[in-house]
Amino acid sequence: TVGAIGYGSYEIYSKRHPLEQQPFDPKKRTVIVLGSGWGAVSFLKSINTDDYNVMVVSPRNYFLFTPLLPSCTVGTIELRSIMEPIRFITRHKSRNVKFYESECTDIDPESKTISISDVSDIKGAVSNTTIPYDYLVVAVGAENQTFGMAGVREYACFLKEIWDAQNIRTRLMDCVESAGFASQAPEEVDRLLHMVVVGGGPTGVEYAAELHDFLKDDLETWYPELADKFRITLVEALPSVLPMFSSQLIQYTEKTFKQNKIEVLTKTMVKEVAEKEIKVMDANKNMISIPYGLLVWATGNCPRALTRKLMARIKNAQTSPRGLLVDDYMRVSGAPDMYAIGDCTFSKYAPTAQVATQQGLYLASVFESLARIEEGKSKKITPFEYSHQGSLAYIGSDKAIADLPFLNGNISVGGVATYVFWRSVYISNMFSFRNRFLVVGDWMKSKVFGRDVSR
Ligand code: FAD
Ligand code: NAD
Structure with a gap:
């Protein structure tokens, strides 16, 4: 875990808040991560930013520790106590990770681009744009199932x-x-x-x-x-x-x-x-x-609107209405260079934080192996194995x-x-x-x- 990094030491503070983020290195591949929940954060904690340019897109600029959310409904725990700013996570250890607080509204697997939209109430001159990716990690979670019931x-x-x-x-x-x-x-x-x-x-x-x-x-x-x-x-x-x-x-x-x-x-x-x-x-x-x-x-x-839209684009490979189908390496079926983890997928495991965390960690290791393979060093990529705790x-x-x-x-x-x-x-x-x-x-x-x- 990121664990016992305290607030206070200037050295730690300046590392966590570099005066400016480094520009992306054009020689590196760009990985875009959609989401700032369990799956995304577990991936971000382990991905090696020396190998990739990493960008995070999420409408939530914080990570939420969901297991203690029920305690917040009655005031046993305060909400801010279970939130962690995403910038703390992305800048930890001087990591070069860009974050955009925005919603991904569309994914085009053919042109390998995503469309994003600013979610804040106060918008600047630009509030919608399209960004290309080399690799995409979809970790957008799921939404509440209502079965379409009125009311x-x-x-x-x-x-x-x-x-x-x-x-x-x-x-x-x-x-x-x-x-x-x-x-x-x-x-x-x-x-x-x-x-x-x-x-x-x-x-x-x-x-x-x-x-x-x-x-x-x-x-x-x-x-x-x-x-x-x-x-x-x-x-x-x-x-x-x-x-x-x-x-x-x-x-x-x-x-x-x-x-x-x-x-x-x-x-x-x-x-x-x-x-x-x-x-x-x-x-x-x-x-x-x-x-x-x-x-x-x-x-x-149930799947989010974005997930459903993506599934409709690649419907020949995406045959489950319950979430994105991925293979044992977390690759999205029917979409090259796209991976998905956590609640947005439909897999044999229950949609839990435990599963999303292990998948995020695993995917970071896959990216590490891909980088080494690209350097000509042999590295075996093994399939994901869930370990129930x-x-x-x-x-x-x-x-x-x-x-x-x-x-x-x-x-x-x-x-x-x-x-x-x-x-x-x-x-x-x-x-x-x-x-x-x-x-x-x-x-x-x-x-x-x-x-x-x-x-
Ligand atoms: P999430 O954590 O939901 O994260 C999804 C992220 O995607 C969010 O940051 C969201 O803002 C972002 N996003 C949404 N739409 C877009 C978009 N269009 N573009 C970009 N980003 C987007 N599991 C356990 O294992 N143990 C527990 O004790 C437990 N307790 C829980 C208690 C509650 C009250 C709830 C609701 C769930 C609990 N879970 C628990 C389940 C666990 O929270 C989920 O399985 C876990 O959050 C899934 O992680 P995820 O990363 O897939 O999605
Ligand atoms: P769930 O899918 O686990 O349970 C939903 C329940 O609602 C089901 O038992 C279903 O039969 C019932 N239901 C559905 N429609 C109904 C209807 N019309 N009338 C009456 N009952 C109806 O959903 P959840 O509790 O929101 O959990 C979602 C996921 O998050 C699960 O994977 C769960 O394991 C995980 N989670 C884990 C923890 C934990 O580990 N402590 C806590 C919260 C959530």
Whole structure:
């Protein structure tokens, strides 16, 4: 990891912030990286800029540590604590990497160019342009799956980006304050204080868990008159939540949720979303209406518009609607000199940060080998092999679950000790010492003073 690089030493500072970036060397090939998430950053940390001119294009000028995003929706952790400016990453060790805060709107694999568009509100004279590449690394992630259902984008909150966490936080506190408004009708109070989460994957489960902690630890103290009316419901279409975990941990999670009075509706599929209620179909095919105050939508991923556009351009080779097809070397099928990593691909692995990180690291090693081969030195390029390090999830009340590979099998553990392990794993995986310091500080702050209940 980049790890313990502190702020303070002038030498380190000047290396991280060279007065000006070196111009690109015309003798080197140019690699453009699309994205500043897990896959892109893992690649950028390892790519050798002595071999290539490297340029990054992303609408987000920071890296986001997504595993702790659910904690930000309730103020256990502050948003800035899990963000790292992309320029810290690109300039680290005097690396010569250019960054453009912009969205890639089109990729033309034939002319080997990308079109980019400035995303800032304040635009200069030029806000759209086309850039050529020698190699392209597509790491644009995925977007929220809505199945095209009307009402989801209008009324539900997602949980993927910084602004989603802010939005959830605002909506939650709006619901609570409106429920406490003078002469509010009892059925309206019940609706406003009903928080519904759709999707029992890890995102939905972790959000429900954080919300429970916030209600129990803080809202009940500050809003005692509303305390017994708060309700959380998790709706999942499959027979259980967290299907990727062992059955033992699924049962443990469902038992913990029951103790925490989180209602879990399995075999229940959301069919319609309106402003104040959702309609679901239960296991017996009955349609039931569920009024809600806050609706959080966490039903997984689907390809971004850019990915779909690229797939349409090379449709003979791209036959899956679920993401870019790549070979074992991360090469995009049907597009020369183009690679893809992370959630934008459709591969046999789950779309996780763990997979994206390993793919980014692997791809940097492929580029290293390509550079050596070009110099006439023989270098074997081996296919990508994923090494699963285990799955972890927070389930509330200071408990976490973990499925970990052990010898040739797997061990499943859950409880408070696993929560301590969960915290230590995430802290050690954070990008910088600064991030670690801030997150530990936030944990201590919320323990000592409670979470901030202001909007
Ligand atoms: P991302 O990290 O999403 O990055 C995509 C990047 O592309 C972003 O910088 C985005 O701004 C940029 N981009 C988007 N469109 C364009 C465009 N048109 N042009 C250029 N750039 C673009 N995984 C785990 O392994 N463990 C966990 O505990 C875990 N927890 C999670 C918790 C939450 C709440 C969520 C939402 C996900 C979690 N995941 C976890 C999954 C993990 O975050 C993703 O698998 C991971 O982010 C994928 O990395 P990526 O680089 O493919 O995409
Ligand atoms: P997911 O795909 O894992 O789960 C979505 C769930 O929504 C599924 O169980 C699906 O059956 C359900 N669903 C879909 N449509 C529905 C409907 N109409 N009504 C009711 N339920 C419906 O999605 P996610 O939880 O957003 O996770 C996305 C990816 O990120 C996954 O690969 C996951 O492993 C990863 N992730 C990992 C962690 C972690 O490791 N702790 C945390 C968050 C996300």
